[in-house]
Amino acid sequence: MKNPKDHLAQTLKKARKGKGLSLDKTADLTGVSKAMLGQIERGESSPTVSTLWKIATGLDVSLTSFIEPKSPHSAATLVRTADDIRQHPAAEGLQIAPLYPYDAALGFEYMELTFESGYERLSEEHAPGVIEFITIISGAMEVLSDGTWHALSEGQSIRFAGDAPHGYRNKSQQPAKVLSVIHYPYLNP
Known part of the structure; x- marks a missing residue:
């Protein structure tokens, strides 16, 4: 599994850029400062769950998209403990x-x-x-x-x-x- 900070950084940047948003506009939508968003995208910060919720809500993405990489979809999926x-x-x-x-x-x-x-x-x-x-x-x-x-x-x-x-x-x-x-x-x- 990849480093959680790297996954979070890449997922945030992809979600933001996929919507054509600047860091400033993303800060306005999420209520999270531009500086904090930049730190997260660079893998320099581990935000709280509260901050992740703000970002997820502002960008219309799920909370777990920031926590765990998507797994390939199949009819049956066994989860580790x-x-x-x-x-x-x-x-x-x-x-x-x-x-x-x-x-x-x-x-x-x-x-x-x-x-x-x-x-x-x-x-x-x-x-x-x-x-x-x-x-x-x-x-x-x-x-x-x-x-x-x-x-x-x-x-x-x-x-x-x-x-x-x-x-x-x-x-x-x-x-x-x-x-x-x-x-x-x-x-x-």
Whole structure:
């Protein structure tokens, strides 16, 4: 697998240039500074998940397109264990394992997320129409949707609008491991 910084740098530059955007215009669309975008494109910076979300939303691309290279499409795909692909750490208190990166034919990405004890994050609104699905596979946590924190425990699921204010927090003493599906109805194949 190629260096994650190199993959991120190449993917960002390709997405930006593919839309005919300058760094200035990309900064306007994403809310991420021109300097930071340049550092990412040169492989000099490892942005936070929050910053990657801003860039993905501004450029109308999926989050996992920045994390993991696309694999060849086939009818059956065997995934190595999440331990082999988990990002250590994706952000303070958060680990991401992109089990199936964004697939344009299906319109979604599928990830395992691990929220450490004490983790809390209010997420930026994603592009219109984005829907998130969370299923708790171990531990317990809360998801903010429609202005309410919803307590979830092992085996429980929630679906919510990713294009509205939302958040995640783990107030328990143990890590919470979840499966996350993010559907992007607006991305073109």
